[in-house]
Amino acid sequence: MLQSGQSAPEFVLADQDGEALSLASLRGKRVVLFFYPKADTPGCTTEACSFRDEYALFGDVNTVVLGISPNTSRQQKKFAEKFGFPYRLLADADHAVAEAYGIWVEKSMYGKKYMGVDRTTFVIAADGSIEYIFRKVKVENHAGEVLEYLRK
Numbered sequence: 001m002l003q004s005g006q007s008a009p010e011f012v013l014a015d016q017d018g019e020a021l022s023l024a025s026l027r028g029k030r031v032v033l034f035f036y037p038k039a040d041t042p043g044c045t046t047e048a049c050s051f052r053d054e055y056a057l058f059g060d061v062n063t064v065v066l067g068i069s070p071n072t073s074r075q076q077k078k079f080a081e082k083f084g085f086p087y088r089l090l091a092d093a094d095h096a097v098a099e100a101y102g103i104w105v106e107k108s109m110y111g112k113k114y115m116g117v118d119r120t121t122f123v124i125a126a127d128g129s130i131e132y133i134f135r136k137v138k139v140e141n142h143a144g145e146v147l148e149y150l151r152k
Contacts, residue, residue, distance in 0.1 A: 001102050004132055008033075008124045009100035013068070013090040016076035021066075021088060023128070030063040030131070031124040032146055035103055037117040039071045039079035039089070043139045047119070048085060050143035055086045058143075061150045070095045070117060121146060 002009075012022040023031070034051065036044040051058075051065050058065050065087040069076070076089040090097075095117070098104040103118040121134040121142065132149060134142070 002122075002130055002133065004130050006130050008122065008128055008130050009097070011097045011100065013092055013097060014073045015088040015090055016073055016080045018073050021090060023124070026064055026124075027128055028126050030061070030126055030150065032058065032063055032065045032121060032150075033124060034065070034067050034121040034137075034142070034146075035098060035101065035117050036067060036069045036119055039069055039075050040082065043119075044069070045079075045083065047137070047139040047142050048079070048089075049083055050139070050141055051087065052083065052085050054143040054147055057147055058150075061147070063150055066090055068092050068097060070098060123149065 008023060010023050012020050015021055036047055038044055048067055055065065067087065068090040070092050072093050073091040076091050080089050092098055095104050098117050103120045104115060105118045106113055107116045119137045121137055122130055123132040125131040
């Protein structure tokens, strides 16, 4: 289980346009990395739209917002275009990054067990360390909660 103060696991992933993005390329800025289970589902849409609606305020605190899920770039593009997200969505289709961050977990729905993303948001400091972890995220106004933390 990752903890605040540890180095954030490095990654290079394709975004919704198929362009590679590395975490290392964002050194010098804070990064909000929000993991969500599946593009274009009700809870994930609510969460992603909260970041969209507050997006300009993240720039005010010199913070890059990135969404990440085990979807393909094509699925991420469709999701981004449908809801007009101004930030990049990263495709972790093989869930390797979710595993590295310790949030690829066994879940259960209607008695059926399956593996999936445990909705979690990481604030990564400008030096690449994990600054704060929001676990068990509630999707309503999550972006506001993150902004409140960043403004401290």
